Amino acid sequence: MTGAPVYAYAVLATSTPSPALVGVGGAPVRIVGDDELSVAVSDAPERVTRIDSDSDPALVAEVAVTHFEVVSALFRAGAVLPMRMCTLFDSDESALRAVRAAAPRFRDALRRVAGAAQWTVRIPLRPRRDDLAAQSSSGADYLRLLGGRRDEEARAIEEARTSAARLLEAAAGHAIDVEAGPDTGQQVSATYLVPAGAADAFLACVRSDTALRDVDLTGPFPPFAFVPQQAGAP
Amino acid sequence: MTEPSWSAASSNAALQRPQAAGLADVLELVLDKGVVIAGDIKINLLEIELLTIKLRLLICSVDRAREMGINWWESDPTLTAGTYGSDGKGGGSDHELARRIEELERRVGTGRSEGER
Numbered sequence: 001m002t003g004a005p006v007y008a009y010a011v012l013a014t015s016t017p018s019p020a021l022v023g024v025g026g027a028p029v030r031i032v033g034d035d036e037l038s039v040a041v042s043d044a045p046e047r048v049t050r051i052d053s054d055s056d057p058a059l060v061a062e063v064a065v066t067h068f069e070v071v072s073a074l075f076r077a078g079a080v081l082p083m084r085m086c087t088l089f090d091s092d093e094s095a096l097r098a099v100r101a102a103a104p105r106f107r108d109a110l111r112r113v114a115g116a117a118q119w120t121v122r123i124p125l126r127p128r129r130d131d132l133a134a135q136s137s138s139g140a141d142y143l144r145l146l147g148g149r150r151d152e153e154a155r156a157i158e159e160a161r162t163s164a165a166r167l168l169e170a171a172a173g174h175a176i177d178v179e180a181g182p183d184t185g186q187q188v189s190a191t192y193l194v195p196a197g198a199a200d201a202f203l204a205c206v207r208s209d210t211a212l213r214d215v216d217l218t219g220p221f222p223p224f225a226f227v228p229q230q231a232g233a234p
Numbered sequence: 235m236t237e238p239s240w241s242a243a244s245s246n247a248a249l250q251r252p253q254a255a256g257l258a259d260v261l262e263l264v265l266d267k268g269v270v271i272a273g274d275i276k277i278n279l280l281e282i283e284l285l286t287i288k289l290r291l292l293i294c295s296v297d298r299a300r301e302m303g304i305n306w307w308e309s310d311p312t313l314t315a316g317t318y319g320s321d322g323k324g325g326g327s328d329h330e331l332a333r334r335i336e337e338l339e340r341r342v343g344t345g346r347s348e349g350e351r
Binding site for chain 1: 257259260261263264265266267268269270271281284285286288289292330331334335338341342
Protein backbone atom coordinates (compact mmCIF):
# COMPACT_ATOMS: atom_id res chain seq x y z
CA MET A 1 0.00 0.00 0.00
CA THR A 2 1.47 3.38 -0.86
CA GLY A 3 0.73 6.73 0.68
CA ALA A 4 0.17 5.45 4.24
CA PRO A 5 3.03 5.55 6.75
CA VAL A 6 4.80 2.24 7.21
CA TYR A 7 6.61 0.73 10.18
CA ALA A 8 9.95 -0.93 9.34
CA TYR A 9 11.16 -4.00 11.28
CA ALA A 10 14.40 -5.14 9.70
CA VAL A 11 16.70 -5.09 6.71
CA LEU A 12 16.88 -8.49 5.02
CA ALA A 13 18.40 -10.23 2.03
CA THR A 14 15.28 -11.98 0.78
CA SER A 15 12.11 -11.09 -1.06
CA THR A 16 10.35 -14.26 0.02
CA PRO A 17 7.43 -13.28 2.22
CA SER A 18 7.25 -14.87 5.64
CA PRO A 19 3.89 -16.55 6.06
CA ALA A 20 1.27 -14.73 8.10
CA LEU A 21 3.46 -12.44 10.16
CA VAL A 22 1.44 -9.94 12.15
CA GLY A 23 2.94 -6.54 12.83
CA VAL A 24 2.08 -3.54 14.99
CA GLY A 25 -1.64 -2.98 15.37
CA GLY A 26 -2.37 -6.36 13.74
CA ALA A 27 -1.32 -5.26 10.25
CA PRO A 28 0.24 -7.96 8.04
CA VAL A 29 4.01 -7.76 7.49
CA ARG A 30 5.24 -7.60 3.90
CA ILE A 31 8.69 -7.61 2.37
CA VAL A 32 9.70 -4.88 -0.04
CA GLY A 33 12.79 -5.19 -2.25
CA ASP A 34 14.73 -8.00 -3.87
CA ASP A 35 16.83 -11.00 -2.82
CA GLU A 36 19.91 -8.85 -2.33
CA LEU A 37 18.42 -6.21 -0.11
CA SER A 38 14.93 -5.79 1.24
CA VAL A 39 13.03 -4.38 4.17
CA ALA A 40 10.17 -5.85 6.20
CA VAL A 41 7.35 -3.36 6.79
CA SER A 42 3.69 -3.13 7.72
CA ASP A 43 1.16 -0.32 7.60
CA ALA A 44 1.58 1.78 10.71
CA PRO A 45 -1.56 2.42 12.75
CA GLU A 46 -2.15 6.06 13.55
CA ARG A 47 -1.65 5.60 17.30
CA VAL A 48 1.86 4.31 16.58
CA THR A 49 2.72 7.22 14.30
CA ARG A 50 1.68 9.56 17.10
CA ILE A 51 3.96 8.02 19.74
CA ASP A 52 5.94 10.65 21.63
CA SER A 53 7.45 11.07 25.08
CA ASP A 54 3.99 11.56 26.62
CA SER A 55 2.68 8.30 25.21
CA ASP A 56 1.30 5.54 27.40
CA PRO A 57 4.26 3.27 28.28
CA ALA A 58 1.99 0.26 27.83
CA LEU A 59 1.48 1.17 24.16
CA VAL A 60 5.24 1.53 23.70
CA ALA A 61 5.80 -1.81 25.46
CA GLU A 62 3.25 -3.40 23.14
CA VAL A 63 5.08 -2.00 20.10
CA ALA A 64 8.40 -3.21 21.54
CA VAL A 65 7.06 -6.75 22.00
CA THR A 66 5.55 -6.86 18.50
CA HIS A 67 8.80 -5.48 17.07
CA PHE A 68 10.72 -8.23 18.89
CA GLU A 69 8.32 -10.97 17.76
CA VAL A 70 8.37 -9.94 14.09
CA VAL A 71 12.16 -9.55 14.00
CA SER A 72 12.55 -12.93 15.77
CA ALA A 73 10.30 -14.66 13.23
CA LEU A 74 12.25 -13.12 10.34
CA PHE A 75 15.51 -14.12 12.05
CA ARG A 76 14.41 -17.77 12.13
CA ALA A 77 14.03 -17.60 8.34
CA GLY A 78 17.33 -15.87 7.51
CA ALA A 79 19.76 -13.04 8.16
CA VAL A 80 18.26 -9.84 9.62
CA LEU A 81 19.46 -6.41 10.66
CA PRO A 82 16.85 -5.24 13.17
CA MET A 83 15.75 -1.62 12.86
CA ARG A 84 15.49 0.62 15.89
CA MET A 85 11.92 0.25 17.16
CA CYS A 86 9.40 2.83 15.92
CA THR A 87 11.22 3.43 12.65
CA LEU A 88 8.62 4.89 10.31
CA PHE A 89 8.67 5.81 6.66
CA ASP A 90 6.23 7.69 4.44
CA SER A 91 5.77 4.69 2.18
CA ASP A 92 7.19 1.34 1.07
CA GLU A 93 9.15 3.21 -1.58
CA SER A 94 10.79 5.62 0.84
CA ALA A 95 11.71 2.73 3.18
CA LEU A 96 13.37 0.85 0.33
CA ARG A 97 15.05 4.00 -0.94
CA ALA A 98 16.57 4.68 2.50
CA VAL A 99 17.83 1.10 2.80
CA ARG A 100 19.31 1.12 -0.70
CA ALA A 101 21.08 4.41 0.02
CA ALA A 102 23.35 2.44 2.37
CA ALA A 103 23.33 -0.77 0.34
CA PRO A 104 27.06 -1.69 0.56
CA ARG A 105 27.09 -1.25 4.31
CA PHE A 106 23.93 -3.29 4.82
CA ARG A 107 25.13 -6.09 2.53
CA ASP A 108 28.37 -6.36 4.51
CA ALA A 109 26.49 -6.33 7.78
CA LEU A 110 24.02 -8.98 6.55
CA ARG A 111 26.89 -11.26 5.50
CA ARG A 112 28.46 -10.79 8.91
CA VAL A 113 25.37 -11.79 10.90
CA ALA A 114 24.21 -14.55 8.53
CA GLY A 115 23.78 -17.78 10.48
CA ALA A 116 24.82 -16.12 13.72
CA ALA A 117 22.78 -15.39 16.83
CA GLN A 118 23.01 -13.07 19.80
CA TRP A 119 23.52 -14.51 23.28
CA THR A 120 23.89 -12.75 26.60
CA VAL A 121 25.75 -14.11 29.61
CA ARG A 122 25.12 -12.52 33.00
CA ILE A 123 27.08 -13.49 36.07
CA PRO A 124 26.03 -12.34 39.54
CA LEU A 125 28.87 -11.34 41.83
CA ARG A 126 27.07 -11.32 45.15
CA PRO A 127 27.33 -14.45 47.25
CA ARG A 128 24.20 -15.96 48.68
CA ARG A 129 23.33 -14.64 52.13
CA ASP A 130 22.94 -16.88 55.12
CA ASP A 131 20.49 -15.97 57.81
CA LEU A 132 22.88 -14.65 60.42
CA ALA A 133 20.18 -13.91 62.95
CA ALA A 134 19.32 -17.60 63.13
CA GLN A 135 22.97 -18.48 63.76
CA SER A 136 23.55 -15.85 66.42
CA SER A 137 23.24 -16.58 70.09
CA SER A 138 23.08 -12.90 71.09
CA GLY A 139 22.98 -9.39 69.68
CA ALA A 140 26.74 -8.98 70.12
CA ASP A 141 27.31 -12.31 68.45
CA TYR A 142 25.12 -11.17 65.53
CA LEU A 143 27.16 -7.98 65.07
CA ARG A 144 30.40 -9.95 65.20
CA LEU A 145 29.13 -12.34 62.51
CA LEU A 146 27.90 -9.39 60.45
CA GLY A 147 31.34 -7.74 60.54
CA GLY A 148 33.03 -10.99 59.58
CA ARG A 149 30.63 -11.48 56.73
CA ARG A 150 31.34 -8.04 55.30
CA ASP A 151 35.04 -8.85 54.84
CA GLU A 152 34.24 -12.29 53.57
CA GLU A 153 31.77 -10.89 51.05
CA ALA A 154 34.20 -8.34 49.67
CA ARG A 155 36.70 -11.14 49.13
CA ALA A 156 34.08 -13.39 47.54
CA ILE A 157 32.98 -10.62 45.17
CA GLU A 158 36.56 -10.03 44.03
CA GLU A 159 37.04 -13.74 43.42
CA ALA A 160 33.77 -13.96 41.52
CA ARG A 161 34.74 -10.93 39.44
CA THR A 162 38.04 -12.56 38.44
CA SER A 163 36.42 -15.90 37.54
CA ALA A 164 33.62 -14.12 35.69
CA ALA A 165 36.05 -12.05 33.63
CA ARG A 166 37.93 -15.24 32.73
CA LEU A 167 34.72 -16.97 31.67
CA LEU A 168 33.45 -14.01 29.62
CA GLU A 169 36.79 -13.80 27.84
CA ALA A 170 36.93 -17.53 27.12
CA ALA A 171 33.41 -17.39 25.67
CA ALA A 172 34.50 -14.56 23.37
CA GLY A 173 36.82 -17.05 21.68
CA HIS A 174 33.74 -18.64 20.10
CA ALA A 175 32.12 -15.40 19.01
CA ILE A 176 32.38 -13.13 15.97
CA ASP A 177 31.88 -10.08 18.13
CA VAL A 178 31.36 -9.17 21.77
CA GLU A 179 29.80 -6.26 23.55
CA ALA A 180 30.78 -6.05 27.21
CA GLY A 181 28.04 -5.03 29.60
CA PRO A 182 28.59 -2.71 32.55
CA ASP A 183 30.02 -3.99 35.83
CA THR A 184 27.24 -2.95 38.16
CA GLY A 185 29.01 -4.21 41.26
CA GLN A 186 26.22 -6.79 41.50
CA GLN A 187 26.69 -8.40 38.13
CA VAL A 188 28.92 -8.53 35.06
CA SER A 189 27.68 -9.43 31.61
CA ALA A 190 28.56 -9.65 27.96
CA THR A 191 26.59 -10.05 24.76
CA TYR A 192 27.98 -12.22 21.98
CA LEU A 193 27.42 -12.72 18.29
CA VAL A 194 27.93 -16.46 17.87
CA PRO A 195 27.96 -18.31 14.52
CA ALA A 196 25.67 -21.37 14.37
CA GLY A 197 28.65 -23.68 13.91
CA ALA A 198 30.24 -22.49 17.14
CA ALA A 199 27.07 -22.40 19.25
CA ASP A 200 27.65 -25.77 20.93
CA ALA A 201 31.25 -24.93 21.81
CA PHE A 202 30.13 -21.52 23.07
CA LEU A 203 27.46 -23.07 25.31
CA ALA A 204 29.85 -25.71 26.61
CA CYS A 205 32.36 -23.00 27.43
CA VAL A 206 29.82 -20.86 29.31
CA ARG A 207 28.77 -23.90 31.33
CA SER A 208 32.30 -25.06 32.03
CA ASP A 209 33.00 -22.92 35.09
CA THR A 210 31.33 -24.74 37.92
CA ALA A 211 32.78 -22.40 40.54
CA LEU A 212 30.47 -19.59 39.43
CA ARG A 213 26.93 -19.82 40.62
CA ASP A 214 23.80 -18.86 38.74
CA VAL A 215 25.41 -17.99 35.41
CA ASP A 216 22.49 -16.76 33.36
CA LEU A 217 22.48 -17.35 29.62
CA THR A 218 19.81 -16.06 27.26
CA GLY A 219 19.49 -16.62 23.55
CA PRO A 220 19.55 -17.30 20.71
CA PHE A 221 18.19 -13.93 19.67
CA PRO A 222 18.37 -11.79 16.53
CA PRO A 223 21.52 -9.64 16.44
CA PHE A 224 19.93 -6.49 17.88
CA ALA A 225 23.24 -5.34 19.35
CA PHE A 226 25.36 -6.12 16.28
CA VAL A 227 24.04 -3.89 13.52
CA PRO A 228 25.37 -0.68 12.01
CA GLN A 229 24.10 1.99 14.38
CA GLN A 230 23.96 4.81 11.87
CA ALA A 231 23.37 4.08 8.24
CA GLY A 232 21.62 5.61 5.32
CA ALA A 233 20.88 9.08 4.09
CA PRO A 234 23.03 11.80 5.65
CA MET B 235 19.03 -30.04 32.82
CA THR B 236 20.33 -29.52 36.29
CA GLU B 237 20.89 -25.77 36.22
CA PRO B 238 17.55 -24.00 36.40
CA SER B 239 18.88 -20.70 35.16
CA TRP B 240 19.93 -21.95 31.75
CA SER B 241 17.45 -20.76 29.26
CA ALA B 242 19.00 -22.41 26.25
CA ALA B 243 18.94 -25.98 25.07
CA SER B 244 22.13 -27.84 24.30
CA SER B 245 22.35 -28.90 20.69
CA ASN B 246 21.91 -26.91 17.50
CA ALA B 247 21.08 -24.12 19.84
CA ALA B 248 21.53 -21.27 17.39
CA LEU B 249 18.96 -22.79 15.08
CA GLN B 250 16.25 -23.17 17.63
CA ARG B 251 13.44 -20.85 18.51
CA PRO B 252 14.42 -18.25 21.06
CA GLN B 253 13.45 -19.40 24.51
CA ALA B 254 10.57 -17.68 26.18
CA ALA B 255 11.79 -14.29 27.34
CA GLY B 256 10.11 -12.08 29.90
CA LEU B 257 9.04 -8.55 29.10
CA ALA B 258 12.13 -7.17 30.82
CA ASP B 259 14.37 -9.36 28.62
CA VAL B 260 12.54 -8.26 25.49
CA LEU B 261 12.87 -4.58 26.36
CA GLU B 262 16.55 -5.04 27.16
CA LEU B 263 17.03 -6.57 23.71
CA VAL B 264 15.02 -4.01 21.80
CA LEU B 265 15.44 -0.65 23.51
CA ASP B 266 18.22 1.57 22.17
CA LYS B 267 19.24 -1.17 19.73
CA GLY B 268 18.98 -1.53 15.99
CA VAL B 269 19.72 0.22 12.74
CA VAL B 270 19.05 3.94 12.76
CA ILE B 271 18.35 5.42 9.36
CA ALA B 272 18.41 9.18 9.26
CA GLY B 273 15.99 10.82 6.91
CA ASP B 274 12.45 9.63 6.57
CA ILE B 275 11.79 8.82 10.20
CA LYS B 276 8.72 10.53 11.50
CA ILE B 277 9.15 9.79 15.18
CA ASN B 278 11.78 11.91 16.82
CA LEU B 279 14.54 9.65 18.11
CA LEU B 280 14.89 11.82 21.16
CA GLU B 281 11.28 11.06 22.06
CA ILE B 282 12.04 7.37 21.79
CA GLU B 283 15.05 7.72 24.07
CA LEU B 284 12.86 9.39 26.68
CA LEU B 285 10.25 6.69 26.33
CA THR B 286 12.75 3.89 26.72
CA ILE B 287 14.00 5.46 29.94
CA LYS B 288 10.43 5.64 31.21
CA LEU B 289 9.77 2.05 30.23
CA ARG B 290 12.90 0.83 31.98
CA LEU B 291 11.96 2.69 35.15
CA LEU B 292 8.44 1.32 34.98
CA ILE B 293 9.55 -2.29 34.55
CA CYS B 294 12.23 -1.98 37.25
CA SER B 295 9.96 -0.36 39.76
CA VAL B 296 7.01 -2.71 39.27
CA ASP B 297 9.21 -5.83 39.38
CA ARG B 298 11.24 -4.61 42.32
CA ALA B 299 8.22 -3.60 44.32
CA ARG B 300 6.51 -6.94 43.78
CA GLU B 301 9.75 -8.72 44.68
CA MET B 302 9.70 -6.88 47.97
CA GLY B 303 6.09 -7.79 48.52
CA ILE B 304 4.85 -4.26 48.04
CA ASN B 305 1.60 -4.30 46.13
CA TRP B 306 -0.65 -2.13 48.23
CA TRP B 307 -1.72 -0.06 45.24
CA GLU B 308 -3.34 -3.09 43.67
CA SER B 309 -6.00 -3.28 46.34
CA ASP B 310 -6.52 0.44 46.86
CA PRO B 311 -9.58 1.47 44.86
CA THR B 312 -8.54 5.12 44.79
CA LEU B 313 -5.35 4.18 43.00
CA THR B 314 -6.78 1.85 40.41
CA ALA B 315 -9.00 1.88 37.36
CA GLY B 316 -10.13 5.28 36.32
CA THR B 317 -10.94 6.89 39.63
CA TYR B 318 -8.37 9.67 39.40
CA GLY B 319 -6.98 11.57 36.48
CA SER B 320 -9.11 14.66 36.33
CA ASP B 321 -6.37 16.04 34.07
CA GLY B 322 -7.62 13.59 31.48
CA LYS B 323 -4.16 12.21 30.79
CA GLY B 324 -3.05 8.82 32.00
CA GLY B 325 -5.98 8.78 34.38
CA GLY B 326 -6.41 5.45 36.14
CA SER B 327 -3.79 3.79 34.03
CA ASP B 328 -2.00 1.84 36.76
CA HIS B 329 -4.40 -1.05 36.85
CA GLU B 330 -4.81 -1.04 33.10
CA LEU B 331 -1.04 -0.88 32.73
CA ALA B 332 -0.50 -3.87 34.99
CA ARG B 333 -3.13 -5.80 33.06
CA ARG B 334 -1.54 -4.96 29.73
CA ILE B 335 1.94 -5.84 30.97
CA GLU B 336 0.62 -9.22 32.09
CA GLU B 337 -1.03 -9.68 28.72
CA LEU B 338 2.23 -8.79 26.95
CA GLU B 339 4.16 -11.19 29.14
CA ARG B 340 1.73 -13.93 28.21
CA ARG B 341 2.27 -13.13 24.56
CA VAL B 342 6.04 -13.34 24.73
CA GLY B 343 5.96 -16.54 26.73
CA THR B 344 5.84 -17.52 30.32
CA GLY B 345 9.10 -15.87 31.24
CA ARG B 346 11.73 -17.37 33.42
CA SER B 347 10.12 -18.61 36.54
CA GLU B 348 13.09 -19.65 38.58
CA GLY B 349 13.30 -16.51 40.62
CA GLU B 350 16.58 -15.23 39.36
CA ARG B 351 16.78 -11.49 38.96
